Amino acid sequence: MRSLLGLRPNLTLDRVTAGLAVCLALFHIMTAQFGLLPGLQQRIVHLTVILALIFLSSASRSAKGGRARFGSHLWLNLCLALLAIVAGGFTYLVEETISDSSRIGTMTTGSLVIGVLLIVLCLEAARQVLGLAFPLIVLVGVAYIIWGGALPPPLDHPPVSFSRAIEFLYFSPEGIFGLALGVSATYLVLFVIFGAFMSHSGLNDFTFDLSRSLLHRSTGGLAKIAVTSSGVVASVTGSDMANAASTGAVTIPLMIRAGYPRAFAAAVEAVASNGAQLMPPVMGTAAFLMAEIVRVPYGEVVLAAALPGFLYYVLVYAIIHLRSARLGLRGGEESSLSAWRILCSRGHLVLPILILLYMVVVAEVSIMRAAYYSVLSVILVTFLRRNTWMKPPAILRALRDGGFSAMGIGVACALVGIVMGVFGVTGLGLKLSGALIELAGGNVVVLLLLTALTSLILGTGLPTLPTYIILAILVAPALIQLGIDPLAAHLFIFYFGNVSSVTPPVALNVIITASIARSNFWETGWLAIRMSLATFLLPFAFVIDPALILRGDPDPASVIVAVILALAGLLALAVALEGYWRSKVPVLLRLLGGVGAIILVVGKYPIALMGAALFVPIVWHQWRTRGIAKEL
Known part of the structure; x- marks a missing residue:
């Protein structure tokens, strides 16, 4: 191998893969x-x-793994890479046949072989980057197309031969090369590249330094700094796990040194990073597919998600504030730079985010053009100050990281196409959607609870994107049929599908941050669930009152009332969860206040006022013991 490549195998492959990513x-x-x-x-x-x-x-990676893995894994993956190029090249040559739906049924034996090969390659690639759960579900779906006709009603469907199934999944625009891969191949990857460029522009350091300068005197300053810096960076990159690993490596040790328990520090970072897919402007992969499925401009999705995303972080901040006050942690080390100096020297690094928001929300530029101009704006904006110039090596690293980050997204979208094809061929989506409505007895609340439970179960084994797609096909039509706003229905399942990142037993964000903090996984996971309870409550809130996501043509007063009620409810929930305000809150009052907080968040005016009444005993107790608290 050395003589064949002329260099160390791992060095050569590193250069080849980096070059291909660029x-x-x-x-x-x-x-x-x-x-x-x-x-x-x-x-x-x-x-x-x-x-x-x-x-x-x-x-x-196999080449770096030593002699034990060098032979089999290295050559196997090289052969798979070669087969991928062969399969892709063949598919490129017969592309007109795939695009022409009238030619379905004319697939040759060679096309059948390539179709099977491409499906197998997608499954194996997904296994390597996403884990085993999603490829197994897709494999079961393919088997269902072929042998589902033998199942008893209502799960049966008209018989489909093996060749017909492969032809539909490979040789038609509704399978692998369908809507999901189209989104990935046009503008989704551009947003991934945009996130990589923002990371290499110095945004991470800027947000950390600015939040440190502003919050270092605040109660729980270091934890709030971690949430602010993680939240801003994650909202641009759209990658929760990558952000948990990169930002957490800095913020978690700082929080531990400041006196926070290890599990709490890890939970703070996990929850802050989890907001990556809830907070505009990027919001991860599923949000872009949501816009395509619901058939609304992405700008509408951004506007709808803005207030719930803000409220998500309100609960995190409130819990941090109360926990820090209870532990007596009043702030962190004073920053050597003032906020004004930081803004003057590096504040322009935020401009690409504002440019993106303007193009998507105000100017309503096509999403692909908005992503493209946003990428260019990052490079141009860095040249406004000499100390932030983005030089060629940094640009190459950003291109490389953007290419690598696209791997999991691209192959996930290919498998999502197969899933959508399975539902399209078999009609399973309509059957299960009807069954859910029947099971719920036509009751919207029961259907919402069933949807939430299904989302949580699916989310424990799948990434957010496949969880969202499966639920969008199975459950969203049932919710819409019962009168729920389409975007509210899709955001509902999107929120619950996103919970898995911080919910054991999977909780990938928690695994990452707990390993950095060297804390107990289950203790960290439990704390993360408590901090992210807004993710469980807000979906019910904006389905019951769509004004919270600016749907249903609400007047400004309706929006303000909805936000105030949700805000008050989440602050009250933080007090109930922590059992502390200005002094310790008794358990019975915590339970009463917790129920009141939930009613405040999910209830619509005037019912929500009942929740406020249930919280009054806590206010009275605090006034009687230590006086009315200052604002959080």
Whole structure:
């Protein structure tokens, strides 16, 4: 191998994979500028490069793994990368056949073989980057297409042969190369690249330094700094796990040194990073597909998600404040720079975010053009100050990281296409949606509870994107049929699908932060659930009162009332959870206040006032013991 490559295998493969990742990023930037490839060619090239990149990355890791793994894993992944290129090349040549639905039924034996090969490659690539759960579900779906006709009613469907199933999943625009991969291949990857450029522009350091300067004297200053910096960066990158690992490596040790328990410090970072997919402007992969499925501009999704995203962080801040006050942690080390100096020297780094929001929400520029101009704006904005110049090495690193970050998203979207194809061929989605309505007895509240439970169960084994897609096909139509606003229904399942990142037994964010903090996983997970209870309550709140997500043409007064009630409820919930305000709160009053807080959050005026009444005993107790508290 040394003589064949002329260099150390791991060094050569590192360079090849990095170069391919840069090429993938450049390909999407160039096609955004000069026009997409015709037909399905854009999607085919996108998927081919991503599959090759995944297998080459695995081969590179195998080369670094020593002699025990060098032989089998290295060569196997190199062969898989080569097969991906062959399958992609063949598919590119017959692209016109795939695009032409009238030619369904004319697939040759060679196309059948390539179709099977491509499906297998997608499953294996997903296993390597996403884990085993999602590929297994997809495999069960493919088996259901082929053998589901033999099942008893109502699960049966008209018989579909093996060749017909492969033809539909591979040889039609409703399968692998369907809507989900189209979103990934056009503008989703551009947002991933945008996040990579923002990370390399110095935004992380800027947000950390600014929040440290502003919050260092505040009660719980260091924990609030962690939430602020993680929240801002994660909302741009849209990657919760990557943010938990990168930002957590800095913030968690600082919190522990300041006196926070290890599990609490880890939970704070996990929950702050989890907001990556709830807070605009990027919001992760599923939000872009949501816009396509609901058929609304992405700007509407951003506006709808803004207030719930803000309220999510309100509960996190309130819990941090109360816990810090109870522990006597009044702040962190004083920053050597004033907030004004930090803003003057690096405040311009926030401009690309504002530019993106303006183009998406105000100017209503096409989402692909908005993403493209946002990427360019990052580079241009850094040149406003010499100390923030983005030099060629940093640009190359951003392109490389953007390409690598696209791997999991691209292959997940390919498998999502297969899932959508399974439901399309078998009609399973309509059957299960009808069954849910029947099970709920036509009751909206019961259906919402069933939906939440289903989302939590699916989310324990799947990433947010496949969880959302499966529920969007199975459950969302039932919610909409019972009169719920379409965007509210999709945001409802999106929120509950996102909970898995901080909810054991999976809780990937918690695994990452607990390993950094060296804390107990289950203790950290329990604290993370408490801090992220807004994720469980807000979906019910904006379904009951769509004014909270600016739906249903609400007047300003309705929006203000909805926000005030939710805000008051979440602050009250923080007191009930922590059992502390200005002094310790008795258990019975905590239970009473907790019920009142939930009613405040999910209840619509005037019912929500009952929740406020239930919280009055806590206010009276605090006044009697230590006086009325200052505002949090």
